[in-house]
Amino acid sequence: MEQDYESIGFVGLAKVSPFFVGEIMTKVDLLITNAQVFNVFLRKFVQTTVSVKDGKFYWIDQNLDGIEAEEVLDLTGKYLIPGLVDAHMHIDSSMTTPAIMGKTIGKYGTTTIIADDHEITNVAGIEGLKNFIDQPAPIDIFFGIPSSVPSTNDQMETTGGKIGVPEVEELLKDPRFICLGEVMNFKGMTAEGPTLIKDIIATCRKNRPTMPLEGHVPAYAGEDLAKVIFAGVTTDHTQQTAALVDEKVRNxxxxxxxxKSMHQEVIDTIIKHQYFEHVALVTDDSMPDVLLxxxxxxxxxxxxxxxxKPEDAIYISTYTPARHMGLWDRGAIAPGRIADFVILDNLEKFEISDVYxxxxxxxxxxxxSKYDFLxxxxxxxxASKLAEQDLKLTTDLVENGTVIANIIQLNEVGTFTNHVKKKLQVKNHQVQWQQAGLALIMVQDRYGKNQAHFQLGLxxxxxxxxxxxxxxxxxxHHNLMVMGTNIAGMIRIQHQLIEQQGGYIAAKGEKIVANAPLxxxxxxxxxxxxxxxxxIKQIRQTMRDLGYKNTNEIMSFSTLSLLVSPNLKISDKGLFDVKSQKKVPLFELSSIKKV
Known part of the structure:
Protein backbone atom coordinates (compact mmCIF):
# COMPACT_ATOMS: atom_id res chain seq x y z
CA MET A 1 0.00 0.00 0.00
CA GLU A 2 1.40 3.39 -1.02
CA GLN A 3 1.61 5.90 1.83
CA ASP A 4 0.27 9.41 1.24
CA TYR A 5 3.11 11.37 2.88
CA GLU A 6 1.43 14.76 2.39
CA SER A 7 -1.55 13.61 4.43
CA ILE A 8 0.67 13.04 7.44
CA GLY A 9 2.64 16.25 7.07
CA PHE A 10 5.77 15.15 5.14
CA VAL A 11 5.31 17.63 2.31
CA GLY A 12 7.94 17.34 -0.45
CA LEU A 13 9.04 13.77 0.23
CA ALA A 14 9.27 11.61 -2.88
CA LYS A 15 6.84 8.74 -3.13
CA VAL A 16 9.41 6.44 -4.73
CA SER A 17 10.86 5.36 -1.40
CA PRO A 18 10.02 6.18 2.21
CA PHE A 19 13.81 6.67 2.78
CA PHE A 20 14.52 9.14 -0.06
CA VAL A 21 14.53 12.86 0.63
CA GLY A 22 13.83 14.49 -2.74
CA GLU A 23 14.07 18.29 -2.44
CA ILE A 24 16.47 18.72 0.50
CA MET A 25 20.10 19.55 -0.42
CA THR A 26 22.80 18.28 1.93
CA LYS A 27 25.56 20.82 2.48
CA VAL A 28 29.15 19.62 2.83
CA ASP A 29 32.45 21.42 3.24
CA LEU A 30 34.37 19.72 0.46
CA LEU A 31 33.56 17.67 -2.62
CA ILE A 32 36.41 15.71 -4.21
CA THR A 33 35.78 14.70 -7.80
CA ASN A 34 37.48 12.62 -10.51
CA ALA A 35 40.11 11.04 -8.24
CA GLN A 36 41.21 7.44 -8.15
CA VAL A 37 40.23 6.74 -4.53
CA PHE A 38 41.82 3.93 -2.55
CA ASN A 39 39.19 1.71 -0.96
CA VAL A 40 40.98 -0.18 1.82
CA PHE A 41 38.14 -2.69 2.17
CA LEU A 42 38.47 -3.73 -1.47
CA ARG A 43 42.22 -3.04 -1.52
CA LYS A 44 41.94 -1.30 -4.87
CA PHE A 45 41.49 2.13 -6.43
CA VAL A 46 38.02 3.17 -7.57
CA GLN A 47 37.11 6.34 -9.43
CA THR A 48 34.46 7.85 -7.21
CA THR A 49 33.35 11.08 -5.60
CA VAL A 50 34.13 11.87 -1.98
CA SER A 51 32.42 14.40 0.28
CA VAL A 52 33.73 15.82 3.56
CA LYS A 53 31.61 17.31 6.31
CA ASP A 54 32.70 18.61 9.74
CA GLY A 55 36.19 17.17 9.35
CA LYS A 56 35.00 13.67 8.47
CA PHE A 57 34.28 11.78 5.30
CA TYR A 58 30.55 11.87 4.60
CA TRP A 59 29.03 10.29 1.49
CA ILE A 60 31.20 8.43 -1.02
CA ASP A 61 29.76 7.27 -4.32
CA GLN A 62 30.18 7.75 -8.05
CA ASN A 63 27.29 10.20 -8.27
CA LEU A 64 26.47 12.41 -5.30
CA ASP A 65 23.26 14.07 -6.51
CA GLY A 66 21.77 16.39 -3.96
CA ILE A 67 25.11 17.46 -2.45
CA GLU A 68 25.95 21.15 -2.20
CA ALA A 69 29.63 21.88 -1.43
CA GLU A 70 31.45 24.93 -0.11
CA GLU A 71 34.48 23.86 -2.15
CA VAL A 72 35.04 21.43 -5.00
CA LEU A 73 38.43 19.78 -5.51
CA ASP A 74 38.92 18.32 -8.98
CA LEU A 75 41.62 15.63 -8.81
CA THR A 76 41.59 14.44 -12.39
CA GLY A 77 44.64 12.24 -12.98
CA LYS A 78 45.48 12.01 -9.27
CA TYR A 79 45.15 9.39 -6.54
CA LEU A 80 43.51 9.78 -3.14
CA ILE A 81 44.61 7.64 -0.15
CA PRO A 82 44.00 7.81 3.62
CA GLY A 83 46.51 9.65 5.79
CA LEU A 84 49.42 7.43 6.79
CA VAL A 85 49.35 5.87 10.27
CA ASP A 86 52.66 5.12 12.03
CA ALA A 87 51.87 2.54 14.71
CA HIS A 88 55.30 2.44 16.31
CA MET A 89 57.62 5.40 16.70
CA HIS A 90 59.28 7.59 19.31
CA ILE A 91 59.07 11.37 19.19
CA ASP A 92 61.88 11.75 21.70
CA SER A 93 64.05 9.31 19.76
CA SER A 94 63.91 11.82 16.93
CA MET A 95 65.34 14.34 19.42
CA THR A 96 62.40 16.68 18.86
CA THR A 97 59.12 17.84 20.39
CA PRO A 98 55.54 16.77 19.54
CA ALA A 99 54.82 20.07 17.79
CA ILE A 100 57.95 20.06 15.65
CA MET A 101 57.49 16.37 14.87
CA GLY A 102 53.92 16.97 13.73
CA LYS A 103 54.85 19.91 11.52
CA THR A 104 57.69 17.91 10.01
CA ILE A 105 56.04 14.59 9.19
CA GLY A 106 52.55 15.84 8.35
CA LYS A 107 53.78 17.21 5.05
CA TYR A 108 55.03 13.69 4.20
CA GLY A 109 51.51 12.29 4.63
CA THR A 110 51.77 10.95 8.19
CA THR A 111 48.66 12.26 9.95
CA THR A 112 48.46 9.86 12.92
CA ILE A 113 51.22 8.39 15.09
CA ILE A 114 51.40 6.14 18.12
CA ALA A 115 54.42 7.27 20.12
CA ASP A 116 56.19 5.39 22.89
CA ASP A 117 58.12 8.20 24.57
CA HIS A 118 60.11 6.11 27.01
CA GLU A 119 63.29 8.15 26.47
CA ILE A 120 61.95 11.26 28.20
CA THR A 121 60.32 8.99 30.81
CA ASN A 122 63.63 7.33 31.65
CA VAL A 123 65.01 10.82 32.19
CA ALA A 124 62.17 12.50 34.12
CA GLY A 125 59.56 9.90 35.08
CA ILE A 126 55.81 10.16 34.63
CA GLU A 127 55.63 13.89 35.37
CA GLY A 128 58.21 14.61 32.68
CA LEU A 129 56.31 12.36 30.28
CA LYS A 130 52.98 14.09 30.89
CA ASN A 131 54.55 17.52 30.44
CA PHE A 132 56.23 16.42 27.20
CA ILE A 133 53.15 14.88 25.55
CA ASP A 134 50.85 17.76 26.51
CA GLN A 135 52.43 20.01 23.90
CA PRO A 136 49.82 20.56 21.13
CA ALA A 137 50.68 19.22 17.67
CA PRO A 138 49.15 19.59 14.18
CA ILE A 139 48.72 15.81 13.73
CA ASP A 140 46.92 13.26 15.90
CA ILE A 141 49.21 11.65 18.46
CA PHE A 142 48.33 8.63 20.56
CA PHE A 143 50.74 7.03 22.99
CA GLY A 144 52.06 3.78 24.33
CA ILE A 145 52.51 3.40 28.08
CA PRO A 146 56.28 3.21 28.68
CA SER A 147 56.76 -0.31 30.00
CA SER A 148 60.51 -0.39 30.40
CA VAL A 149 61.65 2.41 32.66
CA PRO A 150 64.31 1.29 33.27
CA SER A 151 64.68 -1.14 30.38
CA THR A 152 66.23 -3.68 32.79
CA ASN A 153 66.68 -2.96 36.52
CA ASP A 154 68.48 -0.75 39.03
CA GLN A 155 71.38 -3.16 39.28
CA MET A 156 72.15 -2.79 35.58
CA GLU A 157 71.51 0.91 34.87
CA THR A 158 70.74 4.24 36.54
CA THR A 159 67.72 6.23 35.33
CA GLY A 160 66.05 9.45 36.37
CA GLY A 161 62.55 7.98 36.33
CA LYS A 162 60.76 4.70 36.96
CA ILE A 163 57.45 3.27 35.81
CA GLY A 164 55.72 0.75 38.04
CA VAL A 165 52.17 -0.50 38.45
CA PRO A 166 50.81 2.73 40.06
CA GLU A 167 52.13 4.81 37.17
CA VAL A 168 50.68 2.37 34.62
CA GLU A 169 47.30 2.51 36.35
CA GLU A 170 47.38 6.31 36.17
CA LEU A 171 48.23 6.38 32.47
CA LEU A 172 45.54 3.80 31.67
CA LYS A 173 42.97 6.42 32.67
CA ASP A 174 44.20 8.72 29.89
CA PRO A 175 42.44 7.85 26.59
CA ARG A 176 45.46 9.01 24.62
CA PHE A 177 47.33 5.88 25.76
CA ILE A 178 46.10 3.06 23.54
CA CYS A 179 48.77 0.37 23.90
CA LEU A 180 51.52 -0.83 26.19
CA GLY A 181 54.82 0.46 24.87
CA GLU A 182 57.50 -1.99 23.82
CA VAL A 183 58.25 -4.55 26.53
CA MET A 184 62.01 -5.09 26.46
CA ASN A 185 62.97 -7.14 29.49
CA PHE A 186 63.13 -10.72 28.15
CA LYS A 187 64.37 -12.11 31.45
CA GLY A 188 61.64 -10.31 33.39
CA MET A 189 58.96 -11.64 31.05
CA THR A 190 60.18 -15.23 31.07
CA ALA A 191 61.51 -15.69 34.61
CA GLU A 192 59.79 -17.98 37.09
CA GLY A 193 57.70 -16.17 39.68
CA PRO A 194 56.45 -12.58 39.83
CA THR A 195 58.33 -9.69 38.21
CA LEU A 196 57.54 -6.02 37.66
CA ILE A 197 56.95 -6.40 33.93
CA LYS A 198 54.60 -9.33 34.52
CA ASP A 199 52.65 -7.15 36.94
CA ILE A 200 52.51 -4.32 34.38
CA ILE A 201 51.22 -6.68 31.67
CA ALA A 202 48.60 -8.09 34.07
CA THR A 203 47.48 -4.57 34.99
CA CYS A 204 46.97 -3.67 31.33
CA ARG A 205 45.10 -6.89 30.62
CA LYS A 206 42.79 -6.31 33.59
CA ASN A 207 41.97 -2.70 32.75
CA ARG A 208 42.12 -2.81 28.93
CA PRO A 209 41.66 -6.45 27.82
CA THR A 210 41.96 -5.67 24.09
CA MET A 211 44.90 -3.29 24.32
CA PRO A 212 47.87 -4.25 22.08
CA LEU A 213 51.00 -5.08 24.06
CA GLU A 214 54.02 -3.99 22.04
CA GLY A 215 57.16 -6.06 22.34
CA HIS A 216 60.88 -5.73 21.72
CA VAL A 217 61.71 -9.25 20.54
CA PRO A 218 65.10 -9.17 18.79
CA ALA A 219 66.20 -12.47 17.17
CA TYR A 220 64.13 -14.61 19.55
CA ALA A 221 62.80 -17.78 17.95
CA GLY A 222 61.58 -21.22 18.95
CA GLU A 223 60.80 -21.62 22.63
CA ASP A 224 62.19 -18.16 23.45
CA LEU A 225 59.62 -16.61 21.11
CA ALA A 226 56.89 -18.81 22.56
CA LYS A 227 57.82 -17.60 26.05
CA VAL A 228 57.42 -13.96 24.99
CA ILE A 229 54.04 -14.54 23.35
CA PHE A 230 52.93 -16.66 26.31
CA ALA A 231 53.81 -13.71 28.58
CA GLY A 232 51.22 -11.63 26.70
CA VAL A 233 53.20 -9.70 24.08
CA THR A 234 51.20 -9.27 20.86
CA THR A 235 53.54 -7.27 18.63
CA ASP A 236 57.17 -6.95 17.58
CA HIS A 237 58.98 -4.20 15.69
CA THR A 238 62.64 -5.19 15.94
CA GLN A 239 65.08 -6.20 13.23
CA GLN A 240 63.48 -9.00 11.22
CA THR A 241 64.50 -11.80 8.90
CA ALA A 242 62.19 -13.67 6.53
CA ALA A 243 62.19 -16.68 8.87
CA LEU A 244 61.38 -14.55 11.91
CA VAL A 245 58.50 -12.78 10.16
CA ASP A 246 57.07 -16.11 9.10
CA GLU A 247 57.42 -17.66 12.55
CA LYS A 248 55.96 -14.66 14.35
CA VAL A 249 52.94 -14.35 12.07
CA ARG A 250 52.27 -18.11 12.24
CA ASN A 251 52.27 -17.79 16.02
CA LYS A 260 66.31 -1.83 8.67
CA SER A 261 64.07 -4.91 8.26
CA MET A 262 63.18 -4.13 4.67
CA HIS A 263 65.38 -6.79 3.10
CA GLN A 264 64.22 -8.32 -0.17
CA GLU A 265 63.60 -11.72 1.40
CA VAL A 266 61.43 -10.14 4.11
CA ILE A 267 59.29 -8.27 1.57
CA ASP A 268 59.11 -11.38 -0.63
CA THR A 269 57.89 -13.45 2.34
CA ILE A 270 55.12 -10.97 3.11
CA ILE A 271 54.02 -10.95 -0.53
CA LYS A 272 54.28 -14.72 -1.02
CA HIS A 273 52.21 -15.58 2.05
CA GLN A 274 49.88 -12.58 1.77
CA TYR A 275 50.68 -11.45 5.30
CA PHE A 276 49.21 -7.98 4.74
CA GLU A 277 46.64 -8.38 7.53
CA HIS A 278 49.42 -9.12 10.01
CA VAL A 279 52.08 -6.52 9.26
CA ALA A 280 52.51 -2.75 9.15
CA LEU A 281 55.24 -0.37 8.05
CA VAL A 282 56.61 1.71 10.94
CA THR A 283 59.47 4.17 11.39
CA ASP A 284 60.51 3.36 14.99
CA ASP A 285 63.47 5.74 15.34
CA SER A 286 63.76 8.45 12.67
CA MET A 287 66.93 10.52 12.82
CA PRO A 288 66.53 14.32 12.45
CA ASP A 289 68.68 14.45 9.30
CA VAL A 290 66.46 11.79 7.71
CA LEU A 291 63.36 13.78 8.66
CA LEU A 292 64.66 16.60 6.50
CA LYS A 309 51.85 -3.69 -5.16
CA PRO A 310 51.16 -0.02 -4.34
CA GLU A 311 47.74 -1.02 -3.02
CA ASP A 312 49.30 -3.43 -0.54
CA ALA A 313 52.04 -1.02 0.55
CA ILE A 314 49.39 1.66 1.20
CA TYR A 315 47.15 -0.83 2.99
CA ILE A 316 49.85 -1.76 5.53
CA SER A 317 50.62 1.89 6.24
CA THR A 318 47.03 3.09 6.68
CA TYR A 319 44.25 0.63 7.50
CA THR A 320 46.22 -2.27 8.98
CA PRO A 321 48.06 -0.20 11.63
CA ALA A 322 44.92 1.79 12.48
CA ARG A 323 42.88 -1.39 12.95
CA HIS A 324 45.65 -3.04 14.99
CA MET A 325 45.68 -0.09 17.38
CA GLY A 326 41.88 0.01 17.66
CA LEU A 327 41.59 3.35 15.84
CA TRP A 328 38.36 2.61 13.95
CA ASP A 329 37.90 6.26 12.97
CA ARG A 330 40.88 6.56 10.62
CA GLY A 331 43.01 4.67 8.12
CA ALA A 332 40.19 4.51 5.54
CA ILE A 333 38.25 6.79 3.22
CA ALA A 334 34.75 5.89 4.38
CA PRO A 335 31.75 7.63 5.98
CA GLY A 336 32.38 8.76 9.54
CA ARG A 337 36.16 8.40 9.36
CA ILE A 338 38.38 11.39 10.06
CA ALA A 339 39.07 13.15 6.77
CA ASP A 340 42.84 12.78 6.74
CA PHE A 341 44.01 12.13 3.21
CA VAL A 342 46.98 12.31 0.89
CA ILE A 343 46.86 13.30 -2.78
CA LEU A 344 49.35 11.50 -5.01
CA ASP A 345 50.58 12.65 -8.41
CA ASN A 346 52.28 9.34 -9.17
CA LEU A 347 51.28 6.04 -7.60
CA GLU A 348 54.32 3.90 -8.45
CA LYS A 349 56.74 6.57 -7.24
CA PHE A 350 54.45 7.58 -4.36
CA GLU A 351 54.83 11.27 -5.18
CA ILE A 352 52.81 13.41 -2.78
CA SER A 353 50.99 16.46 -4.16
CA ASP A 354 49.06 17.61 -1.06
CA VAL A 355 48.11 16.48 2.44
CA TYR A 356 44.81 17.25 4.18
CA SER A 369 51.84 28.73 20.57
CA LYS A 370 54.64 28.98 23.09
CA TYR A 371 54.91 25.93 25.31
CA ASP A 372 56.83 25.68 28.57
CA PHE A 373 58.64 22.47 29.39
CA LEU A 374 59.26 21.75 33.06
CA ALA A 383 77.34 15.01 36.60
CA SER A 384 80.83 16.00 37.66
CA LYS A 385 83.47 16.96 35.12
CA LEU A 386 86.20 14.40 34.59
CA ALA A 387 89.92 14.83 33.87
CA GLU A 388 92.16 13.03 31.39
CA GLN A 389 93.61 11.05 34.28
CA ASP A 390 90.17 9.53 34.91
CA LEU A 391 90.19 7.89 31.49
CA LYS A 392 93.48 6.04 31.91
CA LEU A 393 92.60 2.38 31.51
CA THR A 394 94.41 0.32 34.14
CA THR A 395 94.21 -3.16 35.64
CA ASP A 396 95.41 -4.74 38.87
CA LEU A 397 95.47 -8.21 37.33
CA VAL A 398 99.06 -7.81 36.10
CA GLU A 399 101.71 -5.10 36.27
CA ASN A 400 103.40 -6.05 33.01
CA GLY A 401 102.20 -8.73 30.61
CA THR A 402 98.83 -9.43 29.01
CA VAL A 403 95.15 -9.57 29.89
CA ILE A 404 92.12 -10.81 28.04
CA ALA A 405 89.62 -8.01 27.35
CA ASN A 406 85.88 -8.50 26.83
CA ILE A 407 85.16 -6.15 23.96
CA ILE A 408 82.04 -4.78 22.28
CA GLN A 409 82.42 -5.29 18.53
CA LEU A 410 80.23 -3.30 16.13
CA ASN A 411 78.48 -4.58 13.03
CA GLU A 412 78.06 -2.46 9.93
CA VAL A 413 74.31 -3.16 9.80
CA GLY A 414 71.90 -2.75 12.72
CA THR A 415 72.43 -2.19 16.42
CA PHE A 416 73.36 -5.72 17.50
CA THR A 417 76.95 -6.10 18.70
CA ASN A 418 79.31 -9.05 19.03
CA HIS A 419 81.07 -10.12 22.21
CA VAL A 420 84.72 -10.73 21.34
CA LYS A 421 87.83 -11.36 23.43
CA LYS A 422 91.27 -9.97 22.66
CA LYS A 423 94.67 -10.26 24.30
CA LEU A 424 96.02 -6.83 25.21
CA GLN A 425 99.43 -5.73 26.44
CA VAL A 426 99.81 -4.21 29.92
CA LYS A 427 102.69 -1.91 30.93
CA ASN A 428 102.92 -0.57 34.48
CA HIS A 429 99.29 -1.62 34.98
CA GLN A 430 98.18 0.50 31.99
CA VAL A 431 96.30 -1.39 29.27
CA GLN A 432 97.64 -0.63 25.79
CA TRP A 433 94.29 -0.53 24.03
CA GLN A 434 95.41 1.97 21.39
CA GLN A 435 97.92 -0.51 19.95
CA ALA A 436 95.06 -2.95 19.27
CA GLY A 437 93.14 -0.39 17.17
CA LEU A 438 90.32 -0.12 19.70
CA ALA A 439 88.25 2.81 20.95
CA LEU A 440 87.70 3.65 24.61
CA ILE A 441 84.12 4.12 25.83
CA MET A 442 82.97 5.79 29.05
CA VAL A 443 79.45 5.85 30.55
CA GLN A 444 78.77 8.16 33.50
CA ASP A 445 75.77 8.53 35.79
CA ARG A 446 74.25 11.87 34.77
CA TYR A 447 71.51 11.95 37.40
CA GLY A 448 73.70 12.81 40.38
CA LYS A 449 72.94 9.58 42.21
CA ASN A 450 76.67 8.86 42.35
CA GLN A 451 78.68 11.86 41.17
CA ALA A 452 81.95 10.03 40.57
CA HIS A 453 80.39 6.89 39.14
CA PHE A 454 81.43 5.93 35.62
CA GLN A 455 82.48 2.82 33.76
CA LEU A 456 85.06 2.24 31.05
CA GLY A 457 84.94 -0.27 28.22
CA LEU A 458 86.48 -1.03 24.84
CA HIS A 477 68.95 5.23 30.42
CA HIS A 478 70.43 8.29 28.66
CA ASN A 479 73.44 8.60 30.88
CA LEU A 480 76.46 10.53 29.62
CA MET A 481 78.43 8.41 27.13
CA VAL A 482 81.64 9.27 25.27
CA MET A 483 83.75 7.10 22.96
CA GLY A 484 86.96 7.86 21.13
CA THR A 485 90.62 7.44 20.47
CA ASN A 486 91.62 10.92 21.64
CA ILE A 487 91.41 11.28 25.42
CA ALA A 488 91.59 15.09 25.36
CA GLY A 489 88.76 15.16 22.83
CA MET A 490 86.67 12.83 24.98
CA ILE A 491 87.13 15.05 28.03
CA ARG A 492 86.28 18.18 26.05
CA ILE A 493 83.05 16.56 24.88
CA GLN A 494 82.19 15.42 28.41
CA HIS A 495 82.64 18.95 29.77
CA GLN A 496 80.60 20.52 26.96
CA LEU A 497 77.70 18.08 27.44
CA ILE A 498 77.49 19.08 31.10
CA GLU A 499 77.75 22.81 30.38
CA GLN A 500 75.01 22.84 27.73
CA GLN A 501 72.77 20.37 29.61
CA GLY A 502 72.87 17.60 27.04
CA GLY A 503 73.43 16.96 23.39
CA TYR A 504 75.25 15.00 20.72
CA ILE A 505 78.84 16.11 20.02
CA ALA A 506 81.71 14.97 17.80
CA ALA A 507 85.38 15.98 17.82
CA LYS A 508 88.32 15.59 15.50
CA GLY A 509 91.44 15.34 17.59
CA GLU A 510 90.58 17.33 20.68
CA LYS A 511 88.58 19.97 18.79
CA ILE A 512 84.78 19.89 18.80
CA VAL A 513 83.62 20.20 15.18
CA ALA A 514 79.92 19.23 15.39
CA ASN A 515 77.40 19.91 18.14
CA ALA A 516 73.66 19.29 18.45
CA PRO A 517 72.47 20.67 21.82
CA LEU A 518 69.57 18.71 23.37
CA ILE A 536 72.90 15.78 13.29
CA LYS A 537 74.04 15.52 9.67
CA GLN A 538 77.35 17.11 10.70
CA ILE A 539 77.70 14.68 13.62
CA ARG A 540 77.09 11.74 11.27
CA GLN A 541 79.60 12.99 8.71
CA THR A 542 82.25 13.49 11.40
CA MET A 543 81.74 9.93 12.63
CA ARG A 544 82.16 8.67 9.07
CA ASP A 545 85.32 10.74 8.70
CA LEU A 546 86.64 9.04 11.84
CA GLY A 547 86.05 5.62 10.28
CA TYR A 548 82.75 4.69 11.95
CA LYS A 549 80.90 2.27 9.66
CA ASN A 550 77.23 1.50 10.13
CA THR A 551 74.01 1.97 8.19
CA ASN A 552 72.90 4.34 10.97
CA GLU A 553 75.95 5.69 12.79
CA ILE A 554 73.92 7.82 15.23
CA MET A 555 71.69 4.99 16.41
CA SER A 556 74.56 2.48 16.42
CA PHE A 557 76.60 4.55 18.85
CA SER A 558 73.68 5.49 21.08
CA THR A 559 72.54 1.87 21.49
CA LEU A 560 75.93 0.69 22.74
CA SER A 561 74.27 1.40 26.09
CA LEU A 562 70.96 -0.33 25.29
CA LEU A 563 70.93 -3.33 27.61
CA VAL A 564 68.09 -5.12 25.81
CA SER A 565 69.67 -5.17 22.36
CA PRO A 566 72.07 -8.10 21.83
CA ASN A 567 74.75 -9.00 22.57
CA LEU A 568 77.27 -7.14 24.77
CA LYS A 569 76.45 -3.60 25.95
CA ILE A 570 77.66 -1.11 28.56
CA SER A 571 75.97 1.15 31.12
CA ASP A 572 77.08 3.24 34.07
CA LYS A 573 77.03 -0.03 36.04
CA GLY A 574 79.40 -1.94 33.73
CA LEU A 575 79.43 -4.42 30.84
CA PHE A 576 76.50 -6.84 30.52
CA ASP A 577 75.56 -9.85 28.45
CA VAL A 578 72.12 -8.85 27.23
CA LYS A 579 70.26 -12.16 27.20
CA SER A 580 71.46 -13.48 30.55
CA GLN A 581 71.75 -9.99 32.13
CA LYS A 582 74.98 -11.14 33.74
CA LYS A 583 77.74 -8.65 34.39
CA VAL A 584 80.87 -9.22 32.34
CA PRO A 585 84.33 -8.18 33.64
CA LEU A 586 86.31 -5.89 31.37
CA PHE A 587 89.52 -7.88 31.93
CA GLU A 588 90.31 -11.47 32.84
CA LEU A 589 93.35 -13.75 32.91
CA SER A 590 91.84 -16.86 31.31
CA SER A 591 92.78 -18.01 27.83
CA ILE A 592 90.86 -16.71 24.83
CA LYS A 593 87.63 -18.56 24.15
CA LYS A 594 85.06 -17.96 21.45
CA VAL A 595 81.84 -16.39 22.73
Missing part, protein backbone atom coordinates in the same frame (compact mmCIF):
# COMPACT_ATOMS: atom_id res chain seq x y z
CA UNK A 252 49.76 -14.95 16.08
CA UNK A 253 52.06 -11.95 16.38
CA UNK A 254 51.53 -8.66 14.59
CA UNK A 255 54.84 -7.68 12.98
CA UNK A 256 55.88 -4.07 12.42
CA UNK A 257 58.43 -3.64 9.64
CA UNK A 258 60.89 -0.80 10.03
CA UNK A 259 63.43 0.33 7.43
CA UNK A 293 63.47 14.65 3.47
CA UNK A 294 61.02 11.88 4.42
CA UNK A 295 59.17 9.80 7.00
CA UNK A 296 56.81 6.81 6.62
CA UNK A 297 56.31 7.75 2.96
CA UNK A 298 59.88 6.60 2.30
CA UNK A 299 59.08 3.08 3.53
CA UNK A 300 55.95 2.92 1.37
CA UNK A 301 57.96 4.03 -1.65
CA UNK A 302 60.68 1.48 -0.88
CA UNK A 303 58.19 -1.37 -0.46
CA UNK A 304 56.75 -0.58 -3.89
CA UNK A 305 60.23 -0.47 -5.42
CA UNK A 306 60.92 -3.91 -3.91
CA UNK A 307 57.98 -5.49 -5.71
CA UNK A 308 55.01 -4.88 -3.42
CA UNK A 357 44.11 17.01 7.91
CA UNK A 358 40.49 16.93 9.09
CA UNK A 359 39.38 17.87 5.61
CA UNK A 360 41.55 20.97 5.47
CA UNK A 361 44.96 21.57 3.83
CA UNK A 362 47.66 20.56 6.31
CA UNK A 363 48.68 23.41 8.67
CA UNK A 364 45.96 25.74 7.32
CA UNK A 365 44.23 25.85 10.70
CA UNK A 366 47.30 25.31 12.88
CA UNK A 367 48.32 28.09 15.22
CA UNK A 368 51.58 27.45 17.02
CA UNK A 375 62.34 23.40 34.63
CA UNK A 376 63.47 19.91 35.65
CA UNK A 377 63.62 18.97 31.99
CA UNK A 378 65.71 22.03 31.21
CA UNK A 379 68.22 21.20 33.98
CA UNK A 380 68.59 17.44 34.00
CA UNK A 381 72.36 16.85 33.70
CA UNK A 382 73.91 16.55 37.16
CA UNK A 459 84.90 -1.08 21.39
CA UNK A 460 86.18 -2.74 18.22
CA UNK A 461 85.44 -1.60 14.64
CA UNK A 462 84.24 1.80 15.84
CA UNK A 463 86.20 5.04 15.68
CA UNK A 464 89.61 4.38 14.15
CA UNK A 465 90.63 7.97 13.36
CA UNK A 466 91.81 10.60 15.83
CA UNK A 467 88.72 11.92 17.57
CA UNK A 468 85.68 11.20 19.71
CA UNK A 469 81.88 11.24 19.87
CA UNK A 470 79.63 11.67 22.88
CA UNK A 471 75.99 12.13 23.85
CA UNK A 472 73.45 12.22 26.63
CA UNK A 473 71.13 10.58 24.07
CA UNK A 474 72.25 7.08 25.09
CA UNK A 475 69.47 4.50 25.00
CA UNK A 476 67.58 3.86 27.18
CA UNK A 519 68.54 20.89 26.34
CA UNK A 520 65.15 19.24 27.05
CA UNK A 521 65.95 16.26 29.24
CA UNK A 522 69.30 15.93 27.51
CA UNK A 523 67.50 14.08 24.70
CA UNK A 524 65.33 16.64 22.87
CA UNK A 525 65.94 19.88 20.99
CA UNK A 526 63.40 22.66 20.55
CA UNK A 527 65.12 23.94 17.41
CA UNK A 528 63.25 23.72 14.07
CA UNK A 529 63.86 20.46 12.25
CA UNK A 530 65.90 22.09 9.51
CA UNK A 531 68.42 23.32 12.10
CA UNK A 532 68.49 20.14 14.19
CA UNK A 533 68.67 17.96 11.09
CA UNK A 534 71.72 19.82 9.80
CA UNK A 535 73.41 19.55 13.20
Missing amino acids: GMFVEIQL TSHLNNLVRKAISMGM KNGRPFLDDYQE PELRHSIN VDKAIIGDGAVGATWAHD PIGGVVSDQPMDILGEQ
